[in-house]
Amino acid sequence: MSTTTADSIDIRRSGAASIGWVLSWVAAAVAIAVTAISASVVLDLAGVGDPGALTRYGLPTVQTIGEVGAVVAVGGTLFAAFFVPPQSDGVLDVGGYRAIRFAAVGALVWAISALLMIPLTVSDTSGFPLSETMSVDRLITALDQIADARSWLWTALFALICAVVSRIALRWTWTLIALPLALLTLMPTALAGHSSTGGSHDYATNSLILHIVGACLWMGGLFAVLVYARGGGRHTTLAVRRYSRIAFWCFVVVGASGVINALIRVHLDQLFTETYGQLVVAKTVALVVLGGFGAWHRRHTISTLSATENRTPLIRFALAELFVFAATFGLAVGLSRTPPPANANPADMPATELILGYRLDEAPTIGRIFVDWRFDLLFGTLAIVMAVVYLRGVYRLRKRGDAWPIGRTIAWMLGCAAFLFATSSGLGKYAPALFSVHMVAHMMLSMLVPVLLVLGGPVTLALRAIPPAGRTAPPGPREWILAVLHSPYSRFLTHPLVASVLFVGSYYVLYLGGLFEMLAEYHAAHVAMNLHFLVSGYLFYWVVIGIDPSPRTLSPVAKLAMVFGSLPFHAFFGVALMSTDNVIARSYYNSLLLPWNPDLLSDQRLGGGIAWAAGEIPLVLVMLALLVQWSRQDQRQATRFDRREDRDHDSELASYNAMLAQLAGRPGGPGQAGAKATTPVGDDHDIEADGDEVVDVDASETGPGARK
16 A cells, blocks of 8 residues: 555544544533433432532443444444445455544444443442542442443443454455444443333333444444545445445334334323423434435435536535434433333332233243234344345346246245244243243244255345346445355354354253353343354254355265264253253243242253254254255256267267277277267356256355456
8 A cells, every 4th residue: 555545544534533523522412411401300210319510421421422433333344344345356445444444443432432431330320429439349349230330341342342353454354244343332232221121121122222223324324425425435426325225224224113112111192291202202303304314315415426426415415414413312322311201110010021021921822822922123023024035036036037946935935934933923922931932932943944044045046136246346245145155254154063063062052051041131142042043053054955055065975964963962952951950040030920830840841852852843854955955966967967978979988888898808899998088178067056047156256346
């Protein structure tokens, strides 16, 4: 990199820093103003002394600055990953390099702010002045007793890791690690606060996760696009168009999740009479204004930019939109500091409603499992989105006249239906309360759902439905998929040993290693467990029966060895659960006070029996799939052999007959012993996928700039 280029990056980076700091202080000013309005109410409800002005106004200020840093981190990693192309060798270009660098700075600001929030939170919770909470002993004690302090510690740790990864990232593939890390830094605070307690807190927490992630992607992406446009980036039009698509869906997610979260906390008649409700109305107005900015961008600034390359309208409107965003974030911080209306008395709630967020007055029955649903905002929504996106891909193929096997569509839709049922039906509702029901859901998510999804061939469908970007165009979604397939991460995760350990070994670590007992009481842990069950199962069955292109090619014998090699470990795990005399997570299940579940040990042993027997049905599906794939592979090999022999006039058969004739002491005839069979060049390079299509997955395509 030349000195001139490096200097220009430094200048533009300082511009990004200036914009970031201005936005931070705008947001902080709004947060301080909102906090001042409700400060006396907070102190009265908390029942603690006044910690002083330094804590009262320092806390929202530090929190707001940190959250703007998180927005910058999310936006920078998102921009480097998907908005601008890297160089042909996979190294980030100037725009992506600059974005990932200011993302590192934003993550570092977020980490420092989170660390400062620990003593501020302790001071605010205890009522002691900040100076009295700064001792090491008091902070260590507070981390053990105050959940919000622990959340900020986890936030600081994740943000610091994100800052390090973003700082050392030079290649495009590293952005695929930095972006999830940036989003992970948002989770501890999303799982704390008003949404984590009281009735319906499962809906409140899940909706807040969607709300915060959508808002950070929306504002962060706009920030990154603005910095890039001000720096004269040559792919500005492409970046704006890609951002516009993401911003639209972020608007939908933020709006829907915000409405759900608000309706849980405040009644409609309290929107204009309570401080909390008035802040909700103010946030709603801000969301409408931001939606108007987005509509204006889509209808005017993008077309102007495409036609004239004039960035001025884009920069002006983006700056104005970012200031509205900053004020909205300040409102959000102030809202988190404002107590919601006390519409329900926690003392009147049963234990299940306080812990799980909903009541469980009766024991589960087959009828309740199928009828008594509680929709999961995270996984239920994901299951529906997966089904809709898949059907859209099939429709796109059919529209252009290409065939897609109906069996794959049926398998995928059944997998999505099973995913929805396992998380949102009565099964998902009772799973956190009963170990046996939890084990049924676990087995479905790790064994049945992944088998069906893998048989749907989603990657193959995507590679066929999404058009290639072209050799001279920037890489698009199809090239991103190929880059991930050929990445060293995919090759590592699809190693038979790694996939098997993640699939089977997690049973032992989670249940027999004591991890489940530590995490059972946390909503975030149940979300993480469900996600792990699904992903680890998908990886395992992708390697075993996957019809999609894979970083590794295994023989049918090796696949059978993986299946039969995992069976003893799976069976032994079920037997171990049935044989144990210790109840896993006894204190958690006892805290639910369920009168219809008095015998926890019997329920746990039932769960062990379910785990022991649950492998049979997926095993049958796996064996059938392997037999079908083995048969098709033989047919394809026979077809290629016959085609080659037809072109060579049966030269291989003639050569074989000549060899037999020579052994018998007779003349060889047409195929003399010294004759050589010729093989047409390129015939052995046909890559077929189950006989119904040809998918070219060239091993040389190792970067996002690869072309078909």
